[in-house]
Amino acid sequence: MLKGPLHTSKASPSRWFNRLYTLVYTVAIFALLYHHSCNLIYSPSLTTFFLLVADLVLAFFWATWQSFFFNPVHRQVFPENLAQVAKESDYPGLDVFVCTADPFKEPPVGVINTVLSVLAYDYPTDKLSVYLSDDGGSQLTLFAFMEAAKFAKHWLPYCKKYNILDRSPEVHFRKDPSLFLETNEIKAMYENMKSTIKDVMDKGTIDVEQFNDDRTIKALTKWTSRFTRHQHPTVIEVLLKRNHDKDVSGHYMPNLFYLAREKNKAAPQNFKAGAINALLRVSATLTNAPIFLILDCDMYSNDPKTPLHFLDPTIGSNFGFVQFPQLFDNINKYDTYTTEHVLENRICTSGMDGLEGMSFMGTNAFFKREALTGKPTKAKWKWNEQNQSEYDLTLAHRVASCSFEENTKWGSEIGFRYGTLVEDAYTSFRLQCLGWKSVACRPDRPAFLGNMPISLNDFLMQTKRWYMGLLQVAISKFSPITFGIRNMNPLQALCHAYFQFRAFWCIPIIIYAFLPQLALVNSTAIFPKVSDPWFSLYVFLFLGAYGKNLVDYVVAGSTLKKWWSYQRMWLILGCSTYLFSFFDWLVTSLGMSTLEFNVTSKVSDNEQEIRYHKGIFSFGVESPMFVSINVAVIVNFFAFFMGIGHVLINNGRVEELFGQLFITGFGVVIGWPIFEGMVLRSDKGKMPIKTTLISVCVALSIHLLFSSAF
Numbered sequence: 001m002l003k004g005p006l007h008t009s010k011a012s013p014s015r016w017f018n019r020l021y022t023l024v025y026t027v028a029i030f031a032l033l034y035h036h037s038c039n040l041i042y043s044p045s046l047t048t049f050f051l052l053v054a055d056l057v058l059a060f061f062w063a064t065w066q067s068f069f070f071n072p073v074h075r076q077v078f079p080e081n082l083a084q085v086a087k088e089s090d091y092p093g094l095d096v097f098v099c100t101a102d103p104f105k106e107p108p109v110g111v112i113n114t115v116l117s118v119l120a121y122d123y124p125t126d127k128l129s130v131y132l133s134d135d136g137g138s139q140l141t142l143f144a145f146m147e148a149a150k151f152a153k154h155w156l157p158y159c160k161k162y163n164i165l166d167r168s169p170e171v172h173f174r175k176d177p178s179l180f181l182e183t184n185e186i187k188a189m190y191e192n193m194k195s196t197i198k199d200v201m202d203k204g205t206i207d208v209e210q211f212n213d214d215r216t217i218k219a220l221t222k223w224t225s226r227f228t229r230h231q232h233p234t235v236i237e238v239l240l241k242r243n244h245d246k247d248v249s250g251h252y253m254p255n256l257f258y259l260a261r262e263k264n265k266a267a268p269q270n271f272k273a274g275a276i277n278a279l280l281r282v283s284a285t286l287t288n289a290p291i292f293l294i295l296d297c298d299m300y301s302n303d304p305k306t307p308l309h310f311l312d313p314t315i316g317s318n319f320g321f322v323q324f325p326q327l328f329d330n331i332n333k334y335d336t337y338t339t340e341h342v343l344e345n346r347i348c349t350s351g352m353d354g355l356e357g358m359s360f361m362g363t364n365a366f367f368k369r370e371a372l373t374g375k376p377t378k379a380k381w382k383w384n385e386q387n388q389s390e391y392d393l394t395l396a397h398r399v400a401s402c403s404f405e406e407n408t409k410w411g412s413e414i415g416f417r418y419g420t421l422v423e424d425a426y427t428s429f430r431l432q433c434l435g436w437k438s439v440a441c442r443p444d445r446p447a448f449l450g451n452m453p454i455s456l457n458d459f460l461m462q463t464k465r466w467y468m469g470l471l472q473v474a475i476s477k478f479s480p481i482t483f484g485i486r487n488m489n490p491l492q493a494l495c496h497a498y499f500q501f502r503a504f505w506c507i508p509i510i511i512y513a514f515l516p517q518l519a520l521v522n523s524t525a526i527f528p529k530v531s532d533p534w535f536s537l538y539v540f541l542f543l544g545a546y547g548k549n550l551v552d553y554v555v556a557g558s559t560l561k562k563w564w565s566y567q568r569m570w571l572i573l574g575c576s577t578y579l580f581s582f583f584d585w586l587v588t589s590l591g592m593s594t595l596e597f598n599v600t601s602k603v604s605d606n607e608q609e610i611r612y613h614k615g616i617f618s619f620g621v622e623s624p625m626f627v628s629i630n631v632a633v634i635v636n637f638f639a640f641f642m643g644i645g646h647v648l649i650n651n652g653r654v655e656e657l658f659g660q661l662f663i664t665g666f667g668v669v670i671g672w673p674i675f676e677g678m679v680l681r682s683d684k685g686k687m688p689i690k691t692t693l694i695s696v697c698v699a700l701s702i703h704l705l706f707s708s709a710f
């Protein structure tokens with residue numbers, strides 16, 4: 001008999017306030033659209049047309065955003081009550097999939113920390129297997145993991161003996177310099193492993209002759225002269241075998257497998273989705289656990305008891321996965337680039353959880369294997385798990401080959417779905433359309449922590465990939481507003497639409513970043529006068545939107561400083577990422593470019609870190625995305641001073657031009673760090689001179705071009 005529940009979920013009382021707000025604001029939006037339509041009919045011009053288009057797109061995003069507020073839920077989990085319903089021996093098998101793709105962008109020591117943190121889970125070792133997928137097909141990564149497997153034999157018993165919470169060694173040694181009797185000894189081993197790996201990384205190759213054990217030599221000599229990153233046979237290595245390999249205290253270790261799936265230039269690789277599907281099949285031949293966890297190599301487990309959060313045997317049979325939030329331990333107090341994703345992690349999560357379920361965020365989620373391989377059926381904890389002592393790797397090699405997926409449903413109806421750069425959001429969307437449900441779980445102690453880029457360019461490149469990938473889904477036969485609305489809760493489909501169409505945000509942002517400014521330079525008024533009643537509608541809409549957003553930010557537990565960064569980055573992304581992801585989508589759809597997954601770099605230099613922690617932007621490299629941001633900033637600065645000039649010379653016009661002066665002034669304040677980067681800074685992270693000069697030329701041309709337009 002259950003004494004306490006395993007989990008509870010409560011609808012948030014704030015939903016009533018939100019529904020009322022939505023109602024009032026909707027009326028105001030319709031009034032504005034009516035105002036624009038009248039203007040377009042009675043005084044048609046390109047300006048009135050663009051203002052209508054901008055506000056229509058904003059209204060679309062506002063409407064889809066409201067679906068997150070319809071029924072947010074607060075969920076709590078009580079794993080301490082699990083012992084009342086299940087013994088450890090009843091726990092299901094758990095396969096953990098960690099992906100890496102490039103040893104130079106994703107240094108193996110970081111990946112080792114990810115893997116060790118889950119290998120050391122407080123979970124029966126005979127039920128736990130960790131699989132590393134190496135899409136970089138790198139001998140260096142395999143070598144690093146051979147070293148890691150040796151270190152794990154010391155690390156696991158140490159963690160368990162002292163019940164250590166931080167099971168990523170890097171984090172543990174950073175926080176607790178010398179806590180226990182063995183700490184210094186284990187730390188020395190860790191440092192030693194790091195320096196062995198660093199030596200090999202610096203050299204870039206491995207001299208196989210230096211080894212004398214057959215197993216290592218056999219594994220490493222698979223890298224022949226014909227073996228390249230894009231063309232190589234499958235490599236599978238059993239680095240640790242459960243019920244066979246023991247740690248230094250004599251306890252059995254979990255499984256640790258290395259997999260580099262076959263690569264062939266002629267066969268599509270499908271990026272991470274392809275890697276996970278290969279892992280799904282390989283693991284099915286070896287361990288076939290009913291539950292698997294996906295973890296990116298830039299995350300680590302922050303709580304060894306996390307798997308227990310998934311184990312509610314009473315949960316519905318159509319329950320597909322549980323998503324833990326993506327939280328990061330390297331965010332500064334300003335959240336300069338808004339990499340913390342406060343709203344996505346709080347508002348969107350509880351909002352979608354209260355509808356039909358969370359989106360998958362690419363990492364930190366436990367899935368039921370069945371969700372990827374079949375339709376919702378009766379829940380079963382017991383699965384046809386494989387628990388053999390000898391692994392037959394022949395079948396595993398066969399299912400990891402390039403040709404295996406030919407003429408199968410992998411990528412279309414089975415496994416992670418192909419055809420987009422955001423396999424995560426897309427696959428969970430398709431699963432939800434099939435009837436699978438999911439929940440968001442947010443324990444007080446974060447289950448996982450990770451790293452986000454700390455240079456603007458890295459973040460822009462990353463988000464460009466996301467929004468391009470999302471657009472691929474938005475404009476496809478599986479679009480949430482056509483297919484989604486028919487196959488899932490329509491509000492849930494709107495939540496997906498909010499994300500998937502996000503590239504279109506560039507339309508209103510670019511219109512508002514240029515149109516009022518260029519009109520102001522030419523002294524043309526485009527908004528109602530201050531004394532006009534329509535002006536108060538603008539004031540209400542502006543304050544209502546920004547004010548509500550601020551409330552949401554604060555309710556999500558964030559700060560005013562971070563909210564301000566969010567406002568800045570929203571506009572910066574509008575002039576860069578959103579626009580460029582749209583172009584990327586266009587050229588790829590027209591067949592002029594092939595799809596590419598640009599792996600985010602997980603390496604940063606010291607100076608960059610110092611700048612980031614002071615809240616200073618890092619530009620540093622040349623990028624066309626910087627040009628478009630700079631141009632918007634230059635246009636706003638120039639227009640603001642021209643506007644002030646017009647008002648001073650011609651006093652009476654301040655009423656007419658106030659709206660434009662305000663928006664342009666807002667642009668100046670928001671754009672200040674960019675202006676600083678272009679003009680006032682001399683450090684290595686400043687805007688490259690060439691980028692600034694190109695931007696000035698483009699801004700000048702725009703001014704010349706539009707000087708006669710008004």
Ligand SMILES: O=c1ccn([C@@H]2O[C@H](COP(=O)(O)OP(=O)(O)O[C@H]3O[C@H](CO)[C@@H](O)[C@H](O)[C@H]3O)[C@@H](O)[C@H]2O)c(=O)[nH]1
Nearest residue numbers: 099100101135271272275296297362363421422597599600
């Ligand atoms: O061909 C590839 C490309 C990437 N990866 C792995 O995928 C993960 C995510 O790549 P990363 O460069 O870190 O991308 P992010 O933008 O940080 O990732 C977010 O966005 C991706 C979709 O664009 C999702 O796959 C991720 O889970 C999500 O965290 C990493 O572990 C990579 O090693 C592969 O295994 N194979």
Ligand SMILES: [Mn+2]
Nearest residue numbers: 296298451600
């Ligand atoms: Mn990442």
